[in-house]
Amino acid sequence: MPETQTKAPSFESRIPEGDNRQRQVCSDCGFIAYENPKVVVGAVVTLGARILLCRRAINPRAGFWTLPAGYMELGETAEAGAMREAWEEARAKIAIDRLLGAYTIPRLSQVQLIYRARLIDPAISAGPESLAVGLFDWAEIPWDELAFPSVRWALGHFDQVRGLDEFAAFSNPADETGNLLTGDH
Amino acid sequence: MPETQTKAPSFESRIPEGDNRQRQVCSDCGFIAYENPKVVVGAVVTLGARILLCRRAINPRAGFWTLPAGYMELGETAEAGAMREAWEEARAKIAIDRLLGAYTIPRLSQVQLIYRARLIDPAISAGPESLAVGLFDWAEIPWDELAFPSVRWALGHFDQVRGLDEFAAFSNPADETGNLLTGDH
Numbered sequence: 001m002p003e004t005q006t007k008a009p010s011f012e013s014r015i016p017e018g019d020n021r022q023r024q025v026c027s028d029c030g031f032i033a034y035e036n037p038k039v040v041v042g043a044v045v046t047l048g049a050r051i052l053l054c055r056r057a058i059n060p061r062a063g064f065w066t067l068p069a070g071y072m073e074l075g076e077t078a079e080a081g082a083m084r085e086a087w088e089e090a091r092a093k094i095a096i097d098r099l100l101g102a103y104t105i106p107r108l109s110q111v112q113l114i115y116r117a118r119l120i121d122p123a124i125s126a127g128p129e130s131l132a133v134g135l136f137d138w139a140e141i142p143w144d145e146l147a148f149p150s151v152r153w154a155l156g157h158f159d160q161v162r163g164l165d166e167f168a169a170f171s172n173p174a175d176e177t178g179n180l181l182t183g184d185h
Numbered sequence: 186m187p188e189t190q191t192k193a194p195s196f197e198s199r200i201p202e203g204d205n206r207q208r209q210v211c212s213d214c215g216f217i218a219y220e221n222p223k224v225v226v227g228a229v230v231t232l233g234a235r236i237l238l239c240r241r242a243i244n245p246r247a248g249f250w251t252l253p254a255g256y257m258e259l260g261e262t263a264e265a266g267a268m269r270e271a272w273e274e275a276r277a278k279i280a281i282d283r284l285l286g287a288y289t290i291p292r293l294s295q296v297q298l299i300y301r302a303r304l305i306d307p308a309i310s311a312g313p314e315s316l317a318v319g320l321f322d323w324a325e326i327p328w329d330e331l332a333f334p335s336v337r338w339a340l341g342h343f344d345q346v347r348g349l350d351e352f353a354a355f356s357n358p359a360d361e362t363g364n365l366l367t368g369d370h
Contacts, residue, residue, distance in 0.1 A: 169354035
């Protein structure tokens with residue numbers, strides 16, 4: 001691909017007219033790069049009692065285990081995004097049941113919508129962003145090798161409502177912001 | 186404020202290296218303007234049986250009634266954003282109860298997280314983006330003057346679980362995409 005970059009973007013922080021917050025404005029062309037929270041969509045996917053986890057091939061947290069999840073794209077529903085991510089990361093075909101948790105990681109300005117879902121075809125395999133995928137019994141979950149606090153939250157919340165048809169969507173556990181603990185890397 | 190725009194931004198659509206989708210790339214400076222779904226946070230706010238609605242002062246749908254809701258900002262939780270919007274649009278101090286609905290409007294690439302909340306101080310007044318605010322009994326809700334389909338969804342879902350402490354978060358009603366109906370304006 002030809003390199004078309006001719007100079008570094010030059011953004012300055014100022015409050016555009018009619019706004020009440022500092023925004024990033026390009027000092028060359030006036031483009032306002034609004035920064036908005038990003039939406040991550042994913043799922044706790046089960047086959048019987050076993051839970052689908054993916055070992056990350058990419059940073060952050062390469063080598064650690066996570067739920068199939070990723071950034072929601074334009075023009076899709078959140079549920080469709082969670083299905084797409086399960087396919088991209090684990091070649092998993094899933095059926096969404098209902099919303100398990102709506103979490104926020106303020107430090108990353110990230111909203112995570114994690115659904116409860118079932119694997120509708122037992123065939124799975126690692127997609128390009130996964131080193132490996134697997135179906136884990138609860139006792140087999142590698143708690144010390146989970147990629148992110150929110151993976152632990154979603155798994156714990158999933159277990160709390162296991163067997164329930166209807167349940168309230170969870171939010172962040174009290175006082176948890178989703179920051180990695182000291183010692184995580 | 187001085188006008189610093191010197192020329193229009195010049196974006197072209199191409200697939201950046203390592204990506205698998207078309208993105209908007211500035212042909213002058215190489216800046217990749219990732220477009221992500223945006224998060225709207227808001228609440229069905231009650232005082233006793235009455236529901237807080239705001240008459241929009243701004244487009245789209247100026248003059249129509251809506252829930253206090255707006256774009257989530259960086260660095261806040263979704264719940265904090267819903268509280269902020271209630272303050273900005275209706276000078277309402279609210280306590281969040283739980284998530285009522287997680288809706289998606291694919292055409293707008295918008296995720297809406299609408300919470301159930303209580304007004305903790307009966308004083309309300311129109312903020313800068315509202316022409317008026319009011320507390321409506323169910324029979325008084327101006328159904329024909331609601332700003333958006335998702336306002337109707339959230340009100341209907343709120344009514345379905347009125348009096349329940351715990352309930353599952355709702356998603357879009359079946360086959361509803363949130364597009365305005367023909368004849369809306």
